[in-house]
Amino acid sequence: MADEVRKTALYILNTLDKGHNTLDSLLEDVFREKTLFSKKDRALLQALVFGVLRWRGRLDWIIDYFSKTRLNKIDPKVLNILRLGLFQIIYLDRIPVSAAVNTSVEMTKAVAAPWVVGYVNGLLRNAVREYRHVAFPEVDKDPAKALATKKSFPKWLIKRWLDRFGLKETGLLCDAINTIPPITVRCNTLKTRREKLVKALEGYAEKIEITNYAPDGVFFFNPKISIPEIEAFEYGLFQVQDEAAQLVTLVLNPQPGETILDACSGLGGKTGHIAQIMKNRGRLVAMDKDENKLLRLESEMHRLGVSIVTTCIHDLSTPLNRKDFGKFDRILLDAPCSGLGVLRRNPDTKWRASQQNPAYCQKKQSLFLDNLAHLVKPPGVLVYAVCSMEPEENESVIKDFLNKHAQFAIEKRPTGLPFDARSLVMGNGYLKTFPHLNNMDGFFSVCLKRIR
Numbered sequence: 001m002a003d004e005v006r007k008t009a010l011y012i013l014n015t016l017d018k019g020h021n022t023l024d025s026l027l028e029d030v031f032r033e034k035t036l037f038s039k040k041d042r043a044l045l046q047a048l049v050f051g052v053l054r055w056r057g058r059l060d061w062i063i064d065y066f067s068k069t070r071l072n073k074i075d076p077k078v079l080n081i082l083r084l085g086l087f088q089i090i091y092l093d094r095i096p097v098s099a100a101v102n103t104s105v106e107m108t109k110a111v112a113a114p115w116v117v118g119y120v121n122g123l124l125r126n127a128v129r130e131y132r133h134v135a136f137p138e139v140d141k142d143p144a145k146a147l148a149t150k151k152s153f154p155k156w157l158i159k160r161w162l163d164r165f166g167l168k169e170t171g172l173l174c175d176a177i178n179t180i181p182p183i184t185v186r187c188n189t190l191k192t193r194r195e196k197l198v199k200a201l202e203g204y205a206e207k208i209e210i211t212n213y214a215p216d217g218v219f220f221f222n223p224k225i226s227i228p229e230i231e232a233f234e235y236g237l238f239q240v241q242d243e244a245a246q247l248v249t250l251v252l253n254p255q256p257g258e259t260i261l262d263a264c265s266g267l268g269g270k271t272g273h274i275a276q277i278m279k280n281r282g283r284l285v286a287m288d289k290d291e292n293k294l295l296r297l298e299s300e301m302h303r304l305g306v307s308i309v310t311t312c313i314h315d316l317s318t319p320l321n322r323k324d325f326g327k328f329d330r331i332l333l334d335a336p337c338s339g340l341g342v343l344r345r346n347p348d349t350k351w352r353a354s355q356q357n358p359a360y361c362q363k364k365q366s367l368f369l370d371n372l373a374h375l376v377k378p379p380g381v382l383v384y385a386v387c388s389m390e391p392e393e394n395e396s397v398i399k400d401f402l403n404k405h406a407q408f409a410i411e412k413r414p415t416g417l418p419f420d421a422r423s424l425v426m427g428n429g430y431l432k433t434f435p436h437l438n439n440m441d442g443f444f445s446v447c448l449k450r451i452r
Contacts, residue, residue, distance in 0.1 A: 005041050006084060006103050008034065009048040013080040016053075016348050023049070023348040031226075039225065051091055052083045053347035054178055057152035059083045059090075065134045066123045077111045078120065085124045090131060097128050143167055147174060156355040157340070160390070169436070176436035177344045182207075182219040183227070185238040186246050189216055190276045190305050192237045200232040212439075213421040214246035216276075236303040241269045242345070244433040244443035247424070248334065248385040249273040251431055251445050253416025256281040258329040263287050263316060263372055268297035268309075270334055275306040284308045285325075289315040316368040320375060327377040335365045337386035337393050341442025344435055358392040365397045373405050381411065382448045389434065389442040398430075398446055411447035 012026050027049070031042065052059065063082050064071045071079070085104035088095045101124045108120045137146040144162060148155040151174035161170040183205070187194040194216055201208050204224055211217030218238070227233055227240060249270050254260050256279045262271045265286035275284055286309050288294050294311040301309045314320065338357040339349045369384060376382050384401075386393050402408060412429035413422070424438065425431050431445040 002041075002044065002099070003103055003106070005037070005045050006048065007107060009045055009052070009084060010077075010080055010107060012045075012049050013052060013084070014077055016352075017076050017080070019352065023053070023346060042226070047092065048084060048087065050180075050347060052080075052087050053351065055087060055091070055152045056083060056351060057149060057154070059086050059152075061136065061149045062086060062090075062127060062131055062134050063123070066126050066130070069119070075112060075116070078108060078116060081107050081111075081120060082123065085120070086127055086131070089124065089128055101125060101128070139167070147171060151175070151178065153350060154353075157350065157353070164391075172436040173434065176434075176439075179344065181344045181435075181439075182221050183223065183240065184211065184217060184219040184242050186214070186241045186273060187216040187218060188237055188239065188272070188276055188304050190280055191235070194218060197232060197237055200237060201230070204230050204232075211243045211246070213418065213424065214243045214250070215418055217241075217243045217246050219243070234303075236305055239269055239272050239300075239304065241273065242342075242441045244341075244438070244440035245269060245387070246273060247417065247421055247431060247433070248332070248383065248443065248445045249277065250416045250418070250421065251385075251414045251447050252330055252332050252381070252383045253414065253447075254278050254282075254330055259283045259285075259326070261285045261287060261325075261328045261331045261372075261375065263331055263333045263368070264335060265294070265297060265311075266290075266334070267293055268300045270332060271297060271309060272300065272304050272306060274332070275301070275304070275308055278308065280306060280308055282308055283310070285310055285312055285328075287312045287314050287316075289313065316371055317364070319371045322374060325375060327380075328375055329377055329380045331372050331376055331380070331382045332385070333368055333372060333382065334385045335361075335368055335393075337361050337365065337388040338390060339387055341387040341389045341435075341444075345441065358388065358390040361386075361388070362392045362397055365393060366400050369397065369401045370404065373401075373408065376408075376450045378407075378450045378452055380450050382408065382450070383445060384448065385443065385445040387441055387443055389432070389444065394430070394432075394444040398448075401448070407450055407452050408448045409451050411449045414447045 015021055015026055060071055081104050085100050088100035089097055104124055105117055105121045108117045136150050139146040144155050144159045148158045187197045197218055198208055205220035206222045208220040254274045254277045265271045265288050271286045286297055291313050338353055338361050343350050410429040429446055433440040433443045435442055
């Protein structure tokens, strides 16, 4: 079965290269189809795929060192076979080197000519003997190239971070992103309390702890079964949600009985959180342009015991008619973004994103805010959030919005945040989180209050 797992890992990597799917969606499809995969098989598959994506830049440097063919001339499918083989050799102690090499050779036979099979075999066997002696670029001579190669990130992204954070902090940020994060969940307070959830999770996972800032968060490592199979999940006692994302809803500070819009609701992570803080009282509209996501959201709300949500299909690129929607006490815009703040959970994004992504996303984010502003009742609030740490998607969007909408001002001390979490809000009212500083995803959020 291990050979089947490696073939599946190769299929996922090859499909990602085509650019039409995300890693999450591919894994979901695979696990649904490969129902015979054991827990051990699933763990190996995730280790292989996430590992190759996490360390692709470093692996490519080593492959290039041993290869007589330039990296950009290697067939992408063969390159992924080399990455998989090399990753197992370097990072997976429990995989015999012979198994890593032999399986790579067998997979190559299915996609390439005999001479390529010999090339793969020779390169990996040379790497087994010599990879520890491969020299990497020196930080003193070219910091961006050195960090991009050693830490495995696109050079353009490293350059951005070096300009903002400097050498030491950029290195720490890269290390945090390359560290496997815990699974973080949010207790559904409509059904239980956090202390009871922790007890319910005992026996299912290792090292269960409560989050530092979010009052309903719990994190753990190495679940013994998949999350949907955990009894507490089946009973709707929690949702999977990073601590930073939990803080965004606290910035919104929804109240029971209010009318609230979750404007880009997706699968409903924040929708569920809003509903539980509202104590399942009031009116909550979940809007998204993707009907399939909204169907899954409705199912999720049923699992959580949430009854106040109505769904609405709408693309925020076009304005909303106030007559159709009325006005809202609070609106949350968790806007589409580059996703560069959640690379530790989505390592495929760092190879899909381009230097133009933040600027491209900024235009859409600004448009969405403009199309929502008129739906906020005075003195209501419009909360903007993105899982990105990049200035174009953060401060620049807000500056542009305030220049066009004088009826709004930044709420500099969001009252919904717990006391400890208020330390994460800067003097200008921006909530920022970073993987290397807070052990959370990289998020930006701000509360815009309608003052007239």
